[in-house]
Amino acid sequence: MNKGGARRYENNRIYAHPLPLSFSDSSSNRTRSILGLLGLSRSQVNNPHCEGYYDASTRSVWVVTQRDSEILWRRGFFGKGNLSRSEPSWFVRQVQDRQSRKVKMTSEEIREKRRVERKQFKLDRAAAIAKVAAEAETIFETEGRVVVPALFGPEIPSGATWKPKAAEIEPSLDLELSNAEGETAVENGEGGEEPLEDMEHLQLTLSEAFFLAWNLDCLTILDPETACDEPLSLPDIWNTFQHAHLAFPMPRFPTSELQFDNPFLVHYAVYHHYRSLGWVVKNGLKFCVDYLLYKRGPVFTHAEFAIVVCPVYEDPQDQEISNTDLHNASPFTWSWLSTINRANSQVMKTLILAYVTIPARQRLSRQTLNSPACFAHYSVREVIVRRFIPARMRD
Amino acid sequence: MDDNLEQPHAEPKVQAGDDLEEGEQSSGDEDEGLDWTKLMPKASRPIIPKRGDKEFEPSKQGGSGLQQHILQRARNAMFEALRADRTISNKSISYGTWHPSLARVSVTVSRGTAMGSIGHTVPRETTISNGILKTQKRLELLPEEAIYLIERGSLMCWKESGMEYPNDGTFESVSGSPMTVQQAYSVMIGQEDLTMDRYQVYAYLKRLGYTVTRTKPPSPFYPIASPYPPSLTTLPSSISFMRRISALFASWISKIFSFLFPNSFNWWRPLQISKWLRVDKNYGFIFRSLRFIPSGHKIPIYTSPETKLPPSPYEPFFNLYKPPTPFRKSAPPPPDYQMVVVNARTTPMPSLRELTAIYDQAPELPPPQRRVRNPPQIQGVSYKKSTGTSDSNILVDSQAKPADHSTTSPSQSSTMPSFLSGLPSWLYPRTAPPPPKPERKPNPFAVLRQGKKTAIIATVDAGTINIFRFAQGAFEAGPWF
Numbered sequence: 001m002n003k004g005g006a007r008r009y010e011n012n013r014i015y016a017h018p019l020p021l022s023f024s025d026s027s028s029n030r031t032r033s034i035l036g037l038l039g040l041s042r043s044q045v046n047n048p049h050c051e052g053y054y055d056a057s058t059r060s061v062w063v064v065t066q067r068d069s070e071i072l073w074r075r076g077f078f079g080k081g082n083l084s085r086s087e088p089s090w091f092v093r094q095v096q097d098r099q100s101r102k103v104k105m106t107s108e109e110i111r112e113k114r115r116v117e118r119k120q121f122k123l124d125r126a127a128a129i130a131k132v133a134a135e136a137e138t139i140f141e142t143e144g145r146v147v148v149p150a151l152f153g154p155e156i157p158s159g160a161t162w163k164p165k166a167a168e169i170e171p172s173l174d175l176e177l178s179n180a181e182g183e184t185a186v187e188n189g190e191g192g193e194e195p196l197e198d199m200e201h202l203q204l205t206l207s208e209a210f211f212l213a214w215n216l217d218c219l220t221i222l223d224p225e226t227a228c229d230e231p232l233s234l235p236d237i238w239n240t241f242q243h244a245h246l247a248f249p250m251p252r253f254p255t256s257e258l259q260f261d262n263p264f265l266v267h268y269a270v271y272h273h274y275r276s277l278g279w280v281v282k283n284g285l286k287f288c289v290d291y292l293l294y295k296r297g298p299v300f301t302h303a304e305f306a307i308v309v310c311p312v313y314e315d316p317q318d319q320e321i322s323n324t325d326l327h328n329a330s331p332f333t334w335s336w337l338s339t340i341n342r343a344n345s346q347v348m349k350t351l352i353l354a355y356v357t358i359p360a361r362q363r364l365s366r367q368t369l370n371s372p373a374c375f376a377h378y379s380v381r382e383v384i385v386r387r388f389i390p391a392r393m394r395d
Numbered sequence: 396m397d398d399n400l401e402q403p404h405a406e407p408k409v410q411a412g413d414d415l416e417e418g419e420q421s422s423g424d425e426d427e428g429l430d431w432t433k434l435m436p437k438a439s440r441p442i443i444p445k446r447g448d449k450e451f452e453p454s455k456q457g458g459s460g461l462q463q464h465i466l467q468r469a470r471n472a473m474f475e476a477l478r479a480d481r482t483i484s485n486k487s488i489s490y491g492t493w494h495p496s497l498a499r500v501s502v503t504v505s506r507g508t509a510m511g512s513i514g515h516t517v518p519r520e521t522t523i524s525n526g527i528l529k530t531q532k533r534l535e536l537l538p539e540e541a542i543y544l545i546e547r548g549s550l551m552c553w554k555e556s557g558m559e560y561p562n563d564g565t566f567e568s569v570s571g572s573p574m575t576v577q578q579a580y581s582v583m584i585g586q587e588d589l590t591m592d593r594y595q596v597y598a599y600l601k602r603l604g605y606t607v608t609r610t611k612p613p614s615p616f617y618p619i620a621s622p623y624p625p626s627l628t629t630l631p632s633s634i635s636f637m638r639r640i641s642a643l644f645a646s647w648i649s650k651i652f653s654f655l656f657p658n659s660f661n662w663w664r665p666l667q668i669s670k671w672l673r674v675d676k677n678y679g680f681i682f683r684s685l686r687f688i689p690s691g692h693k694i695p696i697y698t699s700p701e702t703k704l705p706p707s708p709y710e711p712f713f714n715l716y717k718p719p720t721p722f723r724k725s726a727p728p729p730p731d732y733q734m735v736v737v738n739a740r741t742t743p744m745p746s747l748r749e750l751t752a753i754y755d756q757a758p759e760l761p762p763p764q765r766r767v768r769n770p771p772q773i774q775g776v777s778y779k780k781s782t783g784t785s786d787s788n789i790l791v792d793s794q795a796k797p798a799d800h801s802t803t804s805p806s807q808s809s810t811m812p813s814f815l816s817g818l819p820s821w822l823y824p825r826t827a828p829p830p831p832k833p834e835r836k837p838n839p840f841a842v843l844r845q846g847k848k849t850a851i852i853a854t855v856d857a858g859t860i861n862i863f864r865f866a867q868g869a870f871e872a873g874p875w876f
Contacts, residue, residue: 382868
């Protein structure tokens with residue numbers, strides 16, 4: 001099996017579950033088939049029962065135990081390590097730094113390696129282009145013949161033809177020696193250094209945390225403000241998360257009323273809608289958008305779609321009297337649309353505007369906001385933005 | 396290059412190729428147009444230089460000798476092209492008269508291939524010398540069509556006036572004062588809803604070869620395009636008998652259970668996996684039961700009765716027909732695209748209501764077919780590069796795909812035990828019947844990307860035209876992951 005195939009197999013094995021819940025059936029094959037004919041089954045739902053702490057200042061839920069972090073990341077790609085790029089890998093990197101032996105390349109290390117190699121590629125290419133240009137100059141001056149110096153060609157390295165120099169051959173000998181040293185050092189308790197403690201936690205956004213707690217019931221959110229870390233009840237979570245978006249995060253002071261255009265409700269509607277269709281929804285800050293949709297997860301392929309959440313008020317008067325600053329509630333300018341469209345098409349993503357309609361105050365009473373039943377009055381619809389180039393659509 | 400080193404892999408390269416046909420959203424060669432100067436006689440034809448590579452930066456003190464030389468050469472090519480005289484043969488020019496009261500140009504002499512798709516016939520009443528009113532049909536041009544033809548050099552336009560000019564034989568018919576191109580621009584832009592933005596879009600599309608007409612007829616005589624045909628209903632897929640039975644049974648069981656243990660939808664616990672039902676015990680069920688947030692464009696948007704929506708500039712203005720589409724002036728076919736033209740600085744992006752209004756009139760698009768790229772060459776047959784109709788060109792050859800299917804299906808039926816042959820056919824455990832022709836299912840991402848309906852909006856910003864396609868997405872109906 002080649003390296004790519006082995007990695008794919010490994011990824012398929014580790015990330016086999018799309019959600020933290022899993023099913024297991026302990027009955028024998030015969031009972032299973034008999035029950036199956038009747039449309040019944042005895043398999044159980046395994047609920048991992050993870051825990052997290054609500055942090056008001058960062059508007060997020062922190063998952064501190066390593067077991068819970070691993071489950072939530074590996075089954076559905078929830079959350080992000082606060083000291084890492086995506087998967088919490090800080091501890092592994094620290095350990096590998098100390099041992100100076102790379103057992104497993106984390107994604108941060110791969111990124112560093114890729115950046116170093118790309119820098120070298122650019123230097124090589126610039127040198128080759130300068131050389132070709134200098135040759136063309138001398139031809140012009142001596143013979144008077146005009147040869148236009150090319151920017152690409154057989155002599156100039158391109159992305160496909162450049163190979164990194166094999167710089168790893170020499171230090172491998174050193175690695176052999178340091179391996180032996182490193183192992184004994186670990187056995188002796190790091191040779192005098194203090195034992196390493198995992199300082200990283202997995203951070204869940206409020207939408208992710210609410211999705212896990214409300215729908216799958218596999219996350220318990222604890223309140224660090226109380227004396228013994230009491231778990232928050234679902235109605236408490238519902239209120240707290242909405243208040244977190246309203247004003248400066250103060251510990252649950254019901255100073256202002258909740259309204260339909262709360263940013264938490266609007267963004268959660270979009271998050272829930274795409275999660276329920278099977279997509280993995282992650283943050284899209286890197287590409288000027290709100291969310292990115294992955295088919296199976298960031299580990300497998302690049303994101304296909306980039307979502308911008310555009311709230312629409314059913315009653316325009318609500319927008320005028322509202323004191324919530326809801327982003328993108330007014331249609332934005334063409335220049336901004338062009339900008340995000342270009343940025344995303346450069347990285348092969350399709351831009352999608354997800355319009356969320358916010359119910360009008362005059363047709364719904366505010367009592368519906370007391371429970372998630374208000375989601376029945378929102379609606380999510382998407383509009384796909386692409387450039388239309390008539391020169392290419394001619395036939 | 397980075398694809399080799401990064402951990403997550405992009406979708407396989409085939410997809411990038413499939414995208415290219417749709418118009419990969421880079422702006423590479425969109426300015427290549429038809430070179431209409433080839434119509435002109437060779438002697439006076441200006442040579443339009445081909446675009447070369449961009450220079451990076453001057454090397455030292457304003458550029459080396461070679462760079463200066465190349466730059467000068469490129470400049471001279473441009474000046475030469477601009478200096479050439481634009482001529483047209485006497486026999487291929489048309490003549491027309493501009494009527495300010497009607498805001499139309501009536502064509503008196505019509506020549507050339509450009510007139511085949513431009514203009515419409517209007518019956519007008521004219522008085523002949525003996526006082527009898529006679530209705531004659533004549534070809535009339537809208538202002539944008541007239542400016543386009545004048546600028547192109549195929550139309551000689553006169554302004555209608557009462558004075559009589561003597562005809563000294565230079566022109567075929569003289570009926571007013573001749574108009575210059577500048578005069579045509581200043582007089583005709585502003586008439587009949589024509590703004591400079593709309594004219595620029597019109598001229599750009601015409602130069603690319605499209606046929607462009609107006610969506611809303613400006614007068615009763617303007618031909619209206621035929622309406623879109625009703626969308627084809629999808630054929631019900633054939634499922635095998637056994638699968639139908641088991642699906643029915645599962646639904647009976649779940650109906651019985653929901654009758655015995657009624658539980659209404661609890662908003663505080665939306666996901667309820669029952670202990671015994673088999674259909675509940677998979678991820679598909681979990682995802683399906685989570686889809687309770689209303690979604691999709693079919694849900695009407697509530698508008699309170701008091702709100703008065705301001706008149707929206709978002710209405711389709713131009714009907715576009717692709718160059719190969721056969722276009723008949725008297726009965727135009729349903730348009731390939733309908734385009735809205737707005738000014739990028741003064742008009743904001745369309746709101747959801749404005750987009751919905753455009754979608755209500757647009758047709759529903761079929762799912763995108765895979766293009767047959769580099770089909771295997773069978774001797775003596777050349778494949779036409781088209782969407783699914785490639786089968787019509789295939790000669791009956793042993794290597795063709797449909798032949799394989801026909802040979803395998805008899806062999807499948809022969810493996811069935813002989814004692815079952817007496818039973819009626821509907822009791823057989825049938826596998827899915829082979830498809831009639833080897834259809835490849837469309838790429839699921841392409842289906843999602845195309846959406847159900849499109850609205851095409853051209854934004855003009857002081858001459859720069861950017862055209863966007865706002866497609867009505869249907870993620871809730873599309874392939875789920």
